[in-house]
Amino acid sequence: MMRIRVLGSSAGGGFPxxxxxxPNCDxxxxxxxxxxxxxxxxxxVSANDLDWLLVNASPDILTQIRDTPELQPARSVRDSGIAAVLLMDAQIDHVTGLLMLRERASALPLLATPEVLTELGKGFPITGILSHYCGVAPHALPTDGRSFxxxxxxxxxxxxxxxxxxxxxxSPFRGNPRPGDNIGLVLQNPSNGARVxxxxxxxxxxxxxxxxxxxCAVVLVDGTFWTGDEMQRLGLSTKAAADMGHLPQSGPGGMLEQLARLPVATRKLLIHINNTNPILxxxxxxxxxxxxxGIEVAHDGMDIHF
Structure with missing residues (x-):
C-alpha cells in the first residue's frame, strides 16, 4: 500500500x-x-514508510518534518527519510524550503521541469545558493506523457x-506562461494500478x-479560493483568482462543477487553501x-492510502 502524507494544506502565507x-485569520x-x-x-509520498518523495518544499518544511516522525528514520547520526524532492512549479511557497535542506551530506536529487529548473537557476537562484552547501542533482522531468x-x-x-x-x-514569463511552468502529478501504485x-x-x-x-482513485486538487473575486471583496488584492492562476470552487465552470463530473467512487480532496477561503x-x-x-478538505497530517 502506498501512502501520501499531507505535510501542509494551506496556500502561500499559511493559516493564519x-x-x-x-475574518478567518482573526x-x-x-x-x-x-x-x-x-x-x-x-x-x-512513500511506498515503504521509510524512503519519501517530498513534493514541493515549503517555507514551513522544518515544522513539517518535526511533525512527521517518519521523515526522520534515525538510521545514522545524521539522516533523513527524504530521498528526493519534486517541484510542481517555481512559486516561492513551494521552493523556499529547499534552503532548509542545505546540511544534507550529498547532493539533493531535485526533479522539476526544465522551465522550473531555469527559474531556480536565474530568477530565484536557489540552486546556485545550494551549490555552496549540499548542492543539487537536477533531474529534468518529461512532460510528454512518459512515466518516470x-x-x-x-x-x-x-x-x-x-x-x-x-x-x-x-518570472519573466509571468504574462506568457509555458507548458512546463506548472504541472500536475500522477502517482501510481505499481502493485495494484491505483492512481492519484x-x-x-x-x-x-x-x-x-x-x-x-x-x-484516478484519488484527486487532490487546487482549493485556493471559494470565489473568483474573494481577495478583491475583502480588500486584500486587486487580483482575481484567475489572475493568480487558480480556478475557484464556486461559480459556473468552477472546481465543484468539474469534480461533480468525476466518478462517484473517486475520492475528491481540496488542498492549497487560501487563508480567506470560508471552507477553512x-x-x-x-x-x-x-x-x-462528497468533497473533503485536506489538512496537515492527513494520510491518504492507495
Missing part, C-alpha cells in the same frame, strides 16, 4: 497568515471560529502533466485533464456544501 486580519487567533491552523502546501521514477524511490510510478496556470510573479492526481495550482480543467482525473471554517455553509458533494 502572519499579517492578515481577515477568528482563528481569537478562538472564535471552528478551524485548525495550516502550514504551506506540500505532500510526502525518482532516485531512491523505484516503488512509485510518476507522470508529469502540464497544466494551465501561471509562473511566479518574479495531485495539482495544488490549477487554472483550468480541460476535457483531456478531466478524462485523466476520471481514471468547519461549520460554515461552504464546508457543508462540500460535504454534501
Amino acid at each position: 497568515q502572519w499579517n492578515c486580519n481577515c 477568528g482563528l487567533r481569537r478562538g472564535t471560529v471552528m478551524a485548525r491552523a495550516r502550514t504551506q502546501s506540500s505532500i510526502a 521514477t525518482a532516485p531512491g524511490l523505484d516503488g512509485i510510478g510518476l507522470q508529469a502533466v502540464p497544466l494551465s496556470s501561471r509562473p511566479p510573479p518574479y 492526481f495531485y495539482a495544488p495550482g490549477l487554472g483550468e480543467v480541460t476535457p483531456e485533464l478531466l478524462d485523466l482525473m476520471s481514471s 471554517i468547519e461549520d460554515s455553509a461552504e464546508r457543508a456544501a462540500l460535504t454534501r458533494l
Whole structure:
C-alpha cells in the first residue's frame, strides 16, 4: 500500500497568515471560529514508510518534518527519510524550503521541469545558493506523457502533466506562461494500478485533464479560493483568482462543477487553501456544501492510502 502524507494544506502565507486580519485569520487567533491552523502546501509520498518523495518544499518544511516522525528514520547520526524532492512549479511557497535542506551530506536529487529548473537557476537562484552547501542533482522531468521514477524511490510510478496556470510573479514569463511552468502529478501504485492526481495550482480543467482525473482513485486538487473575486471583496488584492492562476470552487465552470463530473467512487480532496477561503471554517455553509458533494478538505497530517 502506498501512502501520501499531507505535510501542509494551506496556500502561500499559511493559516493564519502572519499579517492578515481577515475574518478567518482573526477568528482563528481569537478562538472564535471552528478551524485548525495550516502550514504551506506540500505532500510526502512513500511506498515503504521509510524512503519519501517530498513534493514541493515549503517555507514551513522544518515544522513539517518535526511533525512527521517518519521523515526522520534515525538510521545514522545524521539522516533523513527524504530521498528526493519534486517541484510542481517555481512559486516561492513551494521552493523556499529547499534552503532548509542545505546540511544534507550529498547532493539533493531535485526533479522539476526544465522551465522550473531555469527559474531556480536565474530568477530565484536557489540552486546556485545550494551549490555552496549540499548542492543539487537536477533531474529534468518529461512532460510528454512518459512515466518516470525518482532516485531512491523505484516503488512509485510518476507522470508529469502540464497544466494551465501561471509562473511566479518574479518570472519573466509571468504574462506568457509555458507548458512546463506548472504541472500536475500522477502517482501510481505499481502493485495494484491505483492512481492519484495531485495539482495544488490549477487554472483550468480541460476535457483531456478531466478524462485523466476520471481514471484516478484519488484527486487532490487546487482549493485556493471559494470565489473568483474573494481577495478583491475583502480588500486584500486587486487580483482575481484567475489572475493568480487558480480556478475557484464556486461559480459556473468552477472546481465543484468539474469534480461533480468525476466518478462517484473517486475520492475528491481540496488542498492549497487560501487563508480567506470560508471552507477553512468547519461549520460554515461552504464546508457543508462540500460535504454534501462528497468533497473533503485536506489538512496537515492527513494520510491518504492507495
